[in-house]
Amino acid sequence: MFFDRLSKKTDEELMVLVQQGEERAFTLLYQRYCKKILRYFYRMLWKDENKAQDFLHDLFVKIIEDPSRYNVSKPFTTWIYSVAHNMCKNEYRKHKFRQEINGRIITHTEVIENKIHEELDHARLSKAVEELLNQFDDDDKNLFVLHCELEMPLAEIAVILNCPEGTVKSRWFYLKKKLAESLHDYNPAFK
Numbered sequence: 001m002f003f004d005r006l007s008k009k010t011d012e013e014l015m016v017l018v019q020q021g022e023e024r025a026f027t028l029l030y031q032r033y034c035k036k037i038l039r040y041f042y043r044m045l046w047k048d049e050n051k052a053q054d055f056l057h058d059l060f061v062k063i064i065e066d067p068s069r070y071n072v073s074k075p076f077t078t079w080i081y082s083v084a085h086n087m088c089k090n091e092y093r094k095h096k097f098r099q100e101i102n103g104r105i106i107t108h109t110e111v112i113e114n115k116i117h118e119e120l121d122h123a124r125l126s127k128a129v130e131e132l133l134n135q136f137d138d139d140d141k142n143l144f145v146l147h148c149e150l151e152m153p154l155a156e157i158a159v160i161l162n163c164p165e166g167t168v169k170s171r172w173f174y175l176k177k178k179l180a181e182s183l184h185d186y187n188p189a190f191k
Helices: 002-007 011-019 023-044 049-065 076-102 111-116 122-135 138-149 154-161 165-182
Strands: none
Touching: 002 023, 011 023, 011 076, 023 049, 023 076, 023 138, 049 076, 076 138, 076 154, 122 138, 122 165, 138 154, 138 165, 154 165
């Protein structure tokens, strides 16, 4: 009965209850967000399923350990994706450092050019987009995942990325242009 009443609460109301020590509210938030956040981490962390699982676990441990970090006046979705985004940014820095230490430089192949000459179908377009995104910097990749795959509005992405909405709109315009130029033979329609 109590859990039924909890399920009708907003994420923000649940977070207030989590801050008051209500474990069932935390469980409900976890159930609402675990798959979405796992998918986000998976896409942002080189499709490494183990790493994505670890980051998901770490994110929710942070919430358990210090729920007061959440400001109840802010939308929960924006806040949780901001925390996830910052975790990814930290991992990118660590990853870059590890690469430099090992003396490895990741080079990108010219996959897109090879794909243009192959049969054009939806599966190949998806693969071409994926490979192209892997060549982009982390900010562009993050913007694409948030907007196209998680279908977040640019205004919400601006809050997550902690930058002006106009900057996000401009970055989205140039990202679409880069994608369209690289994938012109596929004639994709981007939002």
